[in-house]
Amino acid sequence: MIVILFSTIFIISVLAGWGKVFENIWGTLFHGISGKILSGILGISLIWTLISFFYPLDIYLEVIFIALGLFFFFKNQLYLFFYRFSKNDGYLLAFMSGIILLAGSYYPYILDHFGYYIPSINWLTEYGLTKGISNLDLTLGQMSLWHIFQAGFSNFSDPYLRINTLLLVIYTFYIIERKNWISFCFIPVLLLFSQSPSPDLPAIIFSLIILQEIIAGNKNTVLLFAFAVFAFAIKPTILWLPIMVFLYSIFISKSNSKNLIFGTLILFLFFIKNIWTFGYPIFPVAIGDWGFSWKPDAQILKTSAEYAIRKTYDMQYSYEEIQKFSIWEHIKNWLLLKGIKSKINILFLISLLIFTTFVWIKKNKIITIIYFSLLIKSIFTLAFSAQYRFFIDVFFVLFFVIFYEYFNKRKSIIIFSVLSIILISALTFPTLIQQYIPSFRLGSFMAGFEKEQLYKPSTYQYRQFKTYKIGNLKFHVSKNYPYNFDTPLPAISASFVSEDIKAGVFPQLSDKNDIKKGFITRKLSCEEKKEAASVINNIKNTDK
Numbered sequence: 001m002i003v004i005l006f007s008t009i010f011i012i013s014v015l016a017g018w019g020k021v022f023e024n025i026w027g028t029l030f031h032g033i034s035g036k037i038l039s040g041i042l043g044i045s046l047i048w049t050l051i052s053f054f055y056p057l058d059i060y061l062e063v064i065f066i067a068l069g070l071f072f073f074f075k076n077q078l079y080l081f082f083y084r085f086s087k088n089d090g091y092l093l094a095f096m097s098g099i100i101l102l103a104g105s106y107y108p109y110i111l112d113h114f115g116y117y118i119p120s121i122n123w124l125t126e127y128g129l130t131k132g133i134s135n136l137d138l139t140l141g142q143m144s145l146w147h148i149f150q151a152g153f154s155n156f157s158d159p160y161l162r163i164n165t166l167l168l169v170i171y172t173f174y175i176i177e178r179k180n181w182i183s184f185c186f187i188p189v190l191l192l193f194s195q196s197p198s199p200d201l202p203a204i205i206f207s208l209i210i211l212q213e214i215i216a217g218n219k220n221t222v223l224l225f226a227f228a229v230f231a232f233a234i235k236p237t238i239l240w241l242p243i244m245v246f247l248y249s250i251f252i253s254k255s256n257s258k259n260l261i262f263g264t265l266i267l268f269l270f271f272i273k274n275i276w277t278f279g280y281p282i283f284p285v286a287i288g289d290w291g292f293s294w295k296p297d298a299q300i301l302k303t304s305a306e307y308a309i310r311k312t313y314d315m316q317y318s319y320e321e322i323q324k325f326s327i328w329e330h331i332k333n334w335l336l337l338k339g340i341k342s343k344i345n346i347l348f349l350i351s352l353l354i355f356t357t358f359v360w361i362k363k364n365k366i367i368t369i370i371y372f373s374l375l376i377k378s379i380f381t382l383a384f385s386a387q388y389r390f391f392i393d394v395f396f397v398l399f400f401v402i403f404y405e406y407f408n409k410r411k412s413i414i415i416f417s418v419l420s421i422i423l424i425s426a427l428t429f430p431t432l433i434q435q436y437i438p439s440f441r442l443g444s445f446m447a448g449f450e451k452e453q454l455y456k457p458s459t460y461q462y463r464q465f466k467t468y469k470i471g472n473l474k475f476h477v478s479k480n481y482p483y484n485f486d487t488p489l490p491a492i493s494a495s496f497v498s499e500d501i502k503a504g505v506f507p508q509l510s511d512k513n514d515i516k517k518g519f520i521t522r523k524l525s526c527e528e529k530k531e532a533a534s535v536i537n538n539i540k541n542t543d544k
Contacts, residue, residue, distance in 0.1 A: 001101045003456040007158050008101070008166045014069030014157075015040030015170075016078045026262065029223040030213065033081035034174035038209070040069070041170075042230055045149040049269060052128040052148055053276065059155035066157060089176050092413070096172045096187070099420050103191040104165030105453035106427045107460065109446045113196040114460075114483035115139060115493065117147060121161065121197070124151035126489055131518030132294030134278045135507040136475075137496050138304055141278035141296070145270070146234045150197040160457045164201045165194045171205050180212045182404055184412035186396055188419030195457070203235035204393050210241060211400060214248055214366060221249040225263035233270040236282065237390045240377035240397075242267075247369045284308075294510070297521045299503040308385040314341050334386060344388040348395075352378060355398050370401060462486055466542060468535045471528050472512040473519075479542050490515065494539050501532040 016033060019040030029035055044065065048057055055061065073079070085093060108114075116139045123130055123140065124147065134141025150163045158166070168190060175183045186208065193201035210228055218224060228245040231238050242263065249255040271281040279295025281288045286301050306319045313322060314337050325333065335345055352375075359371040374394055381390045407415070426433050430446030450458055464479040465487045476491045478484045484491035492507075500506045506524055511517035524532055 001105050001454055001457075003160065004101050004104055004162050004165055007160075007162065008097075008169050010066075011153060011157050011163075011166055012037060012170065013073045013079075014066050015044070016081075017069040017071065017073030017076070018044055018065070020076050020078060021072055026226075027220065027223065029220055029227065030178065030218065032174075032177040033078065033084075034170060034177050036078065036081075037170050037173070038227070041149065041167075042227060044152065045145050045230070046266065046269065048152045049129075049145055049148050049273060052124055052151075054128065056126055056128040057124050057148065057151045057155075058126075062152055062155045062157065065152065085176065093172060093176055096184075096416070097169050099424070100165055100168045100172065100187070100191065100194065102453075103420075103424060103427065104162050104168075104194040105457040106195050106449070107447040107458040108161075108195040110193075110196045110198055111483070112198065114485040116142070117150075117197050118161070118485040119483075119491065120144070120147040121151045121154055122489060124148060125154060127516055129273065129276055130516070131276055132279065132507075132510070132520055133518070134283075134296050135294065135519040135521040136490055137492055138284065138296060138300060141274070142283050143273065143277045144199040144234050145230070145273075146199040146202050147197060160459055161197050162195070162457055163197050167202055167205060168194055171209075174209060178212065178216075179409075181409045181412040182400060182407040183208060183212070184416040185399075185407060185419070187416060188423045191420070191423050199235045200389070200392070203231050203238045204396055206231035206234070207238055207241045207393060208396060208400060210245065211370070211397060214245070215401075215404065219253045219255075221245065221253050221255040221259045222262055225249060225260050226266055229263040229266045229270070233266060233273075237377075237381070238393060239380060240373040243376055244370055244373035247373065248366065251369065252365060294518055294520050297500075297503060297505045300499060300505070300521070303499055303503070308387075312386045313337060314339065341388055345386070348388070348391055351395060351398050355402070358402055367401060370397065374398075460485070465491070466538070468538070470506050470531045470535060471508050471522075471524075473506070473508050477539060497539065498536065501536055504529075506532060 015037045017040070019036030019038065022039045022043035023036060025043075026039075029038065048061075051057070051061065110117075119137065120140055120143055123133060124143070129143060129148075133143070146163075150158070150161060153163060154161060168187060171183070171190075172187070175181065186204075190201055190204065206227055210224055210231070213224060225242065225245045228242040232242050245263075246260070249259060274281050274283050275290075275292065278284070279292045280286055284301070284304055286295075286298075289295070309322055310317065310319055313333060316337060317333065322330075334342075335349075336342055337345065355371060355374070359367055374397060378391060378394065427446060428449040430448055433446065447458070452458065462478065462481060463486050464481070465476045465484070466479055467474065467476050469475070473490070476484070476487045476489075477494050477497060478487050478491070482493055482495060484493060500521075501524070504524055505521050506528065507519045507521050509515060509517070510520050
């Protein structure tokens with residue numbers, strides 16, 4: 001906790017300093033220290049994304065940005081903003097932050113932390129954005145802007161990758177400054193994302209902030225749309241957010257189309273980043289094929305699409321079985337899955353029906369725009385891959401809009417306190433979750449409390465791997481473990497090795513002498529097929 005506390009104070013100062021600079025360039029979304037910090041997050045993320053095309057996000061770059069950020073922080077006397085909080089608000093902020101720091105100190109347990117988040121950050125700090133990285137491991141083709149932001153602070157300021165914990169503290173600043181009390185009710189649930197740099201957390205937080213600003217009548221559509229697109233670039237499943245702001249700018253604020261230019265440029269950067277790492281504008285959809293040589297093999301993409309369909313049904317049916325479903329069977333089997341996910345799916349549909357009734361009763365323009373934006377997102381989600389993790393943000397939005405006027409400061413703090421006790425208890429005694437919610441699989445990966453957490457966050461170390469070579473690519477595979485979170489680069493998961501070889505292809509270096517030139521996928525030669533067979537046998541024997 002102590003290490004995260006110092007890291008949080010340090011990075012917040014840097015972000016506020018840079019935020020002041022960016023506000024001088026594009027204006028202010030809202031006044032206060034939290035507004036400057038959020039501008040700092042947006043500006044630094046965009047600059048580092050541009051830099052990462054050409055240069056890794058290493059410690060030298062981090063030190064430069066930290067030094068400049070601290071210079072701007074003290075030059076503009078931004079520390080005076082912290083004295084504007086009243087005594088009671090200061091105590092509240094300290095209480096909330098203490099709970100957040102405690103929750104963030106537990107072991108990470110989200111599986112993507114080991115298979116996607118850390119590997120992405122490792123590539124960004126060592127090589128930057130790597131062309132065709134999805135050929136090496138399809139998952140890495142995502143390279144969220146949030147991981148770019150985390151990578152830039154991971155060498156020195158935040159080596160334990162607790163940037164989400166930091167963001168929750170910043171969100172607490174925002175709630176108190178803007179008196180957005182209902183949002184306190186969300187923080188205990190969001191604490192589940194605080195141990196890992198999961199892009200779900202910033203996507204949800206930015207969507208709630210923009211939602212609050214729109215309901216409060218903020219007319220700065222330039223920054224509202226820019227932040228909405230930024231959230232979309234972090235997590236594309238937040239599609240409804242830029243749609244909502246776009247409709248708001250047209251029908252409510254009557255803004256000039258020029259106000260959308262900044263956000264459109266961010267969207268363009270998002271597409272370019274995806275093309276560079278994945279070969280197509282939107283990951284993982286093979287739409288917009290311009291024939292780039294580094295795009296993944298068609299069979300690998302097909303396998304990925306089939307896997308996504310199976311994930312819709314929680315892997316409880318084969319792809320062939322799902323293809324034979326009638327329309328009614330698609331709906332019925334999705335609603336009647338074994339375990340907790342069926343309950344989430346049913347709750348999702350019930351929530352949409354309740355919200356439909358709420359919108360019809362209120363007959364409010366802004367609420368109607370929110371409704372249609374969520375409806376578009378829900379249709380896309382249900383059509384392509386109706387996994388609960390893709391529509392979890394909808395629950396937050398519906399609760400926010402419906403109960404916005406009901407929760408005052410006192411009620412919200414009580415809800416926060418009760419839910420936080422439940423959440424911290426679950427993290428401390430994960431056997432409770434394993435016993436009472438056995439279908440919640442992530443519960444089995446929670447490790448409980450250790451006294452060392454009081455001064456530094458808990459992390460895992462494994463670093464057991466074997467090295468192989470196929471064609472011109474020498475790579476590493478973790479031993480007896482499916483993920484490569486601390487395996488030296490270039491690393492490939494055993495499952496991807498198997499899929500590639502099964503498809504008769506394998507990633508290769510574009511330039512055998514320079515890994516920075518990126519990766520392509522090509523068919524295996526007869527000699528390489530023998531190498532591949534030997535690799536597969538070795539991996540299988542190692543796993544035994």
